[in-house]
Amino acid sequence: xxxxxxxxxxxxxxxxxxxxxxxxxxxxxxxxxxxxxxxxxxxxxxxxxxxxxxxxxxxxxxxxxxxxxxxxxxxxxxxxxxxxxxxxxxxxxxxxxxxxxxxxxxxxxxxxxxx
Amino acid sequence: xxxxxxxxxxxxxxxxxxxxxxxxxxxxxxxxxxxxxxxxxxxxxxxxxxxxxxxxxxxxxxxxxxxxxxxxxxxxxxxxxxxxxxxxxxxxxxxxxxxxxxxxxxxxxxxxxxx
Numbered sequence: 001x002x003x004x005x006x007x008x009x010x011x012x013x014x015x016x017x018x019x020x021x022x023x024x025x026x027x028x029x030x031x032x033x034x035x036x037x038x039x040x041x042x043x044x045x046x047x048x049x050x051x052x053x054x055x056x057x058x059x060x061x062x063x064x065x066x067x068x069x070x071x072x073x074x075x076x077x078x079x080x081x082x083x084x085x086x087x088x089x090x091x092x093x094x095x096x097x098x099x100x101x102x103x104x105x106x107x108x109x110x111x112x113x114x115x
Numbered sequence: 116x117x118x119x120x121x122x123x124x125x126x127x128x129x130x131x132x133x134x135x136x137x138x139x140x141x142x143x144x145x146x147x148x149x150x151x152x153x154x155x156x157x158x159x160x161x162x163x164x165x166x167x168x169x170x171x172x173x174x175x176x177x178x179x180x181x182x183x184x185x186x187x188x189x190x191x192x193x194x195x196x197x198x199x200x201x202x203x204x205x206x207x208x209x210x211x212x213x214x215x216x217x218x219x220x221x222x223x224x225x226x227x228x229x230x
Contacts, residue, residue, distance in 0.1 A: 016182040067131040070185055077192075080225045087222045091206065091215050099209050107202045110195045 004030055010061040013070050022057030029054055078115045085111055119145055125176040128185050137172030144169055193230045200226055 008030045015023050028034040028042075036054075040047040065071050088104055088111075095101070116124075123145045130138050143149040143157075151169075155162040180186050203219055203226075210216070 014183070017179075064132075068129070068185075070183075077229055080229060084222050084225050087218050087225075090218050094212060094214050094218070095210060097209060100206050100215075103202050103205050103209070107199050110199050110202075114192055114195060 007058060007061065009071055010065055013074075014061050014064040014068075017064060018057050018060060021053055022060070025050055025054050026057045026061075081111050081115050122173060122176065124186055125180055128189075129176050129179040129183075132179060133172050133175060136168055137175070140165055140169050141172045141176075196226050196230050 007026065011018075011023070011026055011030065015026075018026070025039055025043075028039050029036070034042075036047045036050050040050045043050070085108065088107060092101065092104055122141065126133075126138070126141055126145065130141075133141070140154055140158075143154050144151070149157075151162045151165050155165045158165070200223065203222060207216065207219055
């Protein structure tokens with residue numbers, strides 16, 4: 001997975017465990033595409049200070065994931081659900097029963113909330 | 116949810132973020148049914164010290180859940196999957212097609228890994 005996407009996702013999972021500044025800078029840098037210099041200027045601190053805070057935040061995110069594995073578990077789960085959604089399409093292709101179609105719709109709705 | 120079960124579950128989610136002692140004592144108290152006095156005796160410390168460590172660990176677990184909501188999300192997800200599994204049974208009851216039965220088995224296997 002590309003680093004930018006990975007950190008952005010990790011922020012979604014564990015961002016609330018970071019300090020306000022760490023979260024803010026990571027969000028500006030990885031989600032809002034600000035440069036280090038822009039963040040530095042907006043916050044009246046040096047580029048190096050921004051870099052240090054971002055690095056520290058990243059380190060914490062990776063440590064949380066290493067311990068808790070929530071992102072890994074969620075991605076695996078989403079894959080399984082996508083695979084189930086494909087299997088449901090196969091059932092639909094093998095049936096013309098309206099009742100079954102109706103049940104399939106209801107299952108899809110439930111599963112789509114999980115991905 | 117009963118407090119004992121709740122803390123035991125929270126330990127499963129966030130236990131790795133506790134100190135070794137917090138995790139050990141919470142596990143002894145809530146999962147292995149040791150009393151505070153027994154844990155104190157086994158660790159050569161006072162009953163009050165054990166109590167303090169357990170209380171501090173519990174507080175941290177609740178704080179993590181308040182911020183991250185992984186237990187709440189997991190329980191909601193498990194409910195949805197249980198409901199999907201019930202819906203699958205309805206499809207089976209409305210079909211005698213062997214192909215569909217086979218697909219249903221495969222879906223059940225995928226979903227049972229998630230609960």
